[in-house]
Amino acid sequence: MRIEHTADHEILITSPTSSRSGQRNFRLNLQLGKWWEQHQALGEAFDSNTGFPLPDSFVLSPDASWVSAAKWDALTMAQQDKFAPVCPEFVVELKSASDSIKTLQAKMLDWLRNGAQLAWLLVPKTKTAYIYRPGQPEAEVVEGFDTALPGETVLPGFRLERRELR
Structure with a gap:
């Protein structure tokens, strides 16, 4: 089980992922890891077991993340x-069947509020990506998993091939 908590010390317990979600999460982390191998000097990549205590007292664990x-x-x-008391500049949440989209969308805003520069919420069932950036009132919605998502200036040269997450 994954245990997180909010700034109000509300405990959030997440059950282990299903086989398909675990498969997708592995493929997500593999792609980030391959990019990291070529760009190690830029920072460190982390998997879903990593908890980050954030400035607003949340402790959250994204499915994949990167710290400069x-x-x-x-x-x-x-x-x-x-x-590590640090907010990753890049985080990814991969929605599984048991996750609430509203809860994950709120979590993405928590990441931004604490310092994330790029946050992706990926929903394989609907083949939708929600891209969150600081200073933008709403997430950019990208439909379809046929195109890659660029890491922009946060992860230069990184492209997530979403078709591998189907």
């Missing part, structure tokens, strides 16, 4: 060994 080298290297080794 500047933020990561500013942490002490002791901070890196525990729940």
Whole structure:
């Protein structure tokens, strides 16, 4: 089980993912990992088991994330060994059948409020991607999984091939 908590210390418990969701999450992390192998100097990538204590007291765990080298290297080794007190610049949430879309959309806004620069909510069932950026009142909605999502300036050169997440 994954346990997160809100700023009000409300405990959020998520059951383990289904086989298909686990398969998709693996493929998502594999793509991010391949990009990271070529761009290690830019920062660190993390999987869904990583919890981040955020400035507003939330502790959240995205399905995949990336923290810049500047933020990561500013942490002490002791901070890196525990729940690193840093908000990833890039986060991805992959909706599974048991997830609530409204809860995940709210979570994406929590990430932005705490410092994320690019946040993706991917919904395989409807083949929809919601792209969140700071300062934008609403998420950009991208339909269909036939096109890749670019990492923009946050992850230069990264392109998520969504068709691999079907």
